Amino acid sequence: MRELFKLIIVVFLLQVADFVGIIAKNSDTSDKNRCVNHCYKGEPSTKNHIIANNSNTINKNSCANYCYEDEPSTKNHTEKPLQKNALKRIIGGIDKNNNNFKMELGSCDVKLKEHIKKLQICEAKFSLQNRNSMETNMKLANREAQIRDLKSQISRKSSAQNALINAKDDEINKLKKELHDLKANKGNKSALxxxxxxxxxxxxxxxxxxxxxxxxxxxxxxxxxxxxxxxxxxxxNEGEDVPDSVIYIDGTRRIQVPGNPSFSAPFVRPISDWTVILRRVSRNVSFSRHWNEYKNGFGDPNGGDFHIGLDNLYSLLRTGRHELLILVKDVIGSTGYARYDNFKIDNEQASYNLLSVGEYKGTAGDSLTFHVGLNFTAIGRDPVNRAPGNDLGGWWFKFIKKNERAWLSNLNGNYFESGIAPNQRGITWGSFSDFNYKVSLTFAQMMVRPRR
Structure with missing residues (x-):
């Protein structure tokens, strides 16, 4: 469009140039003719003579030279006003033509601006149409993609439906065959x-x-x-009347507590579920032991002297509420028992503190409740100096003052076959022996089982 507009302007300018040339040419010719006519005015005989003699060109030129002669000696005084008037008319015509040209040029400029404005409007409309066309093409492309997806879905559904139809056809054919077989065997219905x-x-x-x-x-x-x-x-309810046979065990078994290593311990009657944690029957095993030995356990679980180990005991009691049964016997054969319904101890960091024993019942008397809340002590973890040969073993002792302690029971003391402990360091259960600590038991056994 811009190239076409430039071409229109060039053509228009060429036409204006031609118009100016024509005006100048016409003005020159008109002036010459008026001058010639003036030269020959009033001289018919001379004009005819010159024409008759074919001297038209020479005389016209001579007359023209006279009209435009600048030398005052040769110009006629009466013809100078005529020359000035002719020039004024020519100049006036040129000015008039110039004014007309300016007016036409202004009109063309206005029209040109209108054409430019229309051209800009056309360009804006064309740009808008292009954008609309691009948006329409994008929408068409999206629609085509959606159509392709729908066609693909329809194709998949059609395949699935065809497969389902084929399966139904197979099922129908199978049913038809079964019906045919039933009809064929109809005669044998009564026998079947x-x-x-x-x-x-x-x-x-x-x-x-x-x-x-x-x-x-x-x-x-x-x-x-x-x-x-x-x-x-x-x-x-056993323990209320303890026979001599109770001092024996039926065997050993492995105990596995989740999160802890398994360990072996003796038991009394499998059906009773009693597990032995402490057993004193002879002097074959010394109970004057270091702290780590009481922690890990020691002795013979197969019927001899035995200690389960405080770590194992703590793990076992953590599995639930347990009851405790203690059996005792002295040198003359007297027996007794003490039964507690909630036996608990703490871990090693708390020195296996005796947390609870629960309610007591039995015939040996309660000599353990006194020790609740006390820490377990042994060689290596005891504030009292232990003299060699005069050791009490490991137990929950109560400390009164420096190098003095008190207890009502101690089943880990020294074993005396005679049943007498002259230094009061034997196996004791105070309430069973009327708190005579020179009496040393010849049998002691501690057992636990889950509380029912």
């Missing part, structure tokens, strides 16, 4: 029904027999369960 009835009757008879056998088995199991319940009830 009779065989079915016989089978049902046989199954009923077998079922009745099995139910009777199962019922008898249930009755036997109930009888066994009642007997076991009686035994459990008996062993739950």
């Amino acid at each position: 029904l009779n065989a079915k009835d016989e089978t049902i009757n046989t199954l009923k008879e077998n079922m009745i027999y099995m139910l009777k056998a199962k019922n008898d088995h249930i009755l036997n199991l109930r009888a066994l369960l009642d007997e076991k319940n009686k035994q459990v009830s008996k062993y739950e």
Whole structure:
């Protein structure tokens, strides 16, 4: 569009130049003619003579030279005003033409500006149309992509539907075949029904027999369960009358507490679930031990002197509430027991503090509640100096003042076969021996089991 507009302006300027040339040419010719006419005015004889003699060109030039002669000696005084008037008319015509040209040029400029404005409007409309066209193309492209996706989905659904139809057709054909087979075997229906009835009757008879056998088995199991319940009830209350056989154990077993290594410990009667944690039957094993030995355990779990180890005891008691049973016997054969329903100790960092023993019942007397809240002490972790040969072993002792301590019981003391401890450092249970600490027990056993 801009190139076309430039071409229009060039053509217009060329036309204006031609117009100016024509005006100048016409003005020159008109002036010459008026001058010639003036030269020949009033002289017909001379004009005709000159024309007759074919001297038209020479005389015209001579007359023209006279009209435009600048030398005052040769110019006629009467013809000078005519020359000035002719020049004024020519100049006036040129000015008029110039004014007309300016007016036309101004009109063309206005029209040109209008064309430029229209051209700008056209360009804006064309740019808007281009943007609209681009947006339309983008929308069409998106629509085409959506159409392709829909076609793909329809194709997949169509494939799935075809597969489903094929599967249904196969199922229908299978049902048709079964129906055909049933129709073919229709004649044998009565025989099949009779065989079915016989089978049902046989199954009923077998079922009745099995139910009777199962019922008898249930009755036997109930009888066994009642007997076991009686035994459990008996062993739950054992200790109130302790026979001599209780001092023996039935074997050892491995105990595994989650998060801790397994360990071996003796037990008394598997059904009673009592686990032995301390056993004193002879002087074969010394209980004057260092702290680490009481921590890890020592002795013979297979019926001899034995200590389970305080770490193992702490892990075992952490699994739930446990009850404690203590059996004692003196040199003359007297026996007794002490039973507590909530036995708990703390960990090594707290010196295996005796946290609780619970409620007491028994025949040996309560000589352990006094020790609740006390720390366990042994060689290596004891504020009292332990003299060699005069050691009390490890126990929950109460400290009164420097190098003095008090206790009501100590099942880890020195073993005296005679049953007498002259230095009062023997195996003691104060309430059982009327708090005579020269009496040393010849048998002591501590057992725990989960509280029922």
